Structure formats: structure tokens, C-alpha cells
Amino acid sequence: MQITGEVILQTIGWVGSLLIIWSLMQSRVLRFRWMNFAGAVVATAFNGIIGIWPFAFMNFVIAIIDAYWLRRIYRERHDAAVYTVLTLEPSDPFLQHFLGIHADDITRHQPDFDPLAPTDGSERSTFLVAHGDEAIGVVAVRHQGEGIGAVELDWVKPRFRDFAPGEFVYRTPGALTEAGFSLLELKNHDALDPIYLEKMGFIKGDANWVRELTP
Secondary structure, rough: OOHHHHHHHHHHHHHHHHHHHHOOOOHHHHHHHHHHHHHHHHHHHHHHHHHHHHHHHHHHHHHHHHHHHHHHHHHOOOOOOOOOEEEEEOOHHHHHHHHHHOHHHHHHHHHHHOOOOOOOOOOOOOEEEOOEHHHEEEEEEEEEOOOOHHHHHHHHOOOHHOOOHHHHHOOOOOHHOOHHHHHEEEEOOOOOHHHHHHHHEEOOOOOOOEEEEOO
């Protein structure tokens, strides 16, 4: 089968269209922006080559908008002025409401987590991560005595997962050290993301991931 220039050009056009369509199906903000940007660039080139200038212009503008947001996302992803960590009681009404709304996704990632206070009577510190005025994630740590904390939950909304906002909880000194923790333990299970945990400073042991906190 001979591949002609027209076939190649049509393929490029389809690739651009499919990338834009696929991007709209992404829940993660960063993934959406990159795919939409790539699709818009390809679509700009395709429409420019065949001389459909209104569509070339539209996709060119979309690519510029995506580039702006990508630059802003990468600039703000580690900015403590953009993310806020709030310490809440486990029984806080808004916290319980937030956990209830996202209960299914939370269960998939940390199936043993109980949104209510630990039944064994131990104390739990709960940290809500906010992006501006939007609650986006929760880290819950159970006190085990002598500064040791068991991480019972480390969860964030799907669209913010590429940004790993848990770092604002694990920073030292920070909310965890203020709550009296000097060592964190996280029980290993299949749903954990090793790459994320290593970024957060955890080291894998035989049964647990461990992270030391410095005042």
C-alpha cells in the first residue's frame, strides 16, 4: 500500500482531533492541559497547511491559552502561598461531609480508612489541604505515642494528583511537627504509589513506609 502525502496529512488531522477529544475526558488538570496543548498545536499545523485559517487561528489561540496555564501550573505547584493546610478535628462537620462525598474513591486508595475517630480510643490529627477556597485533599495521622504517627489516609482529588499537594503537609517544620510527630509510619498495601511516597520523603521498610520529621 502506497502512503501518499494526502494520507499523511489526513492522519495528522485525525491525530490532532483525537488528542483534543481525549483531553476533554481527563480528570487530571495537568494531563488535560498537555494533551489539549498537543492537540491544538497539531490542529493548528493541519488547518494551516490546508488553508482553513479560521480553524488554524482558533487552535493557535487554544495552544497559547494552554501554554499560559501550563506555565502557571508549574510555577505554583510548590508554592505555599497557593496551598493551605488546615488542622481539623476528625469530627469536624465539613471534614466529614468532604470525606463522605469522596468515600468511594478514598476506599479504593486506602480501603481500611474509617472517617470517624479511631475506635481504639487513640487520638487522630487530621489535615485538610486547600487550593484557594477549594478543599482538595486530606491527610489523617493516628497518634501511637512517643512522637510516632500512623498515616491512615493520604488522599487528594483526582484532578490535583499530578501536583502532589501532600508535600505541604509533610514539610518540616510544619503541621505534623506542630502536632507532635517526629516519625511517620504507613502500612504497605497494593494501592500505594511508591513514586509519590518517595517524593514525600518516605523510605520503604519490610512492612511499612517510614518518614522521619525534623523540628
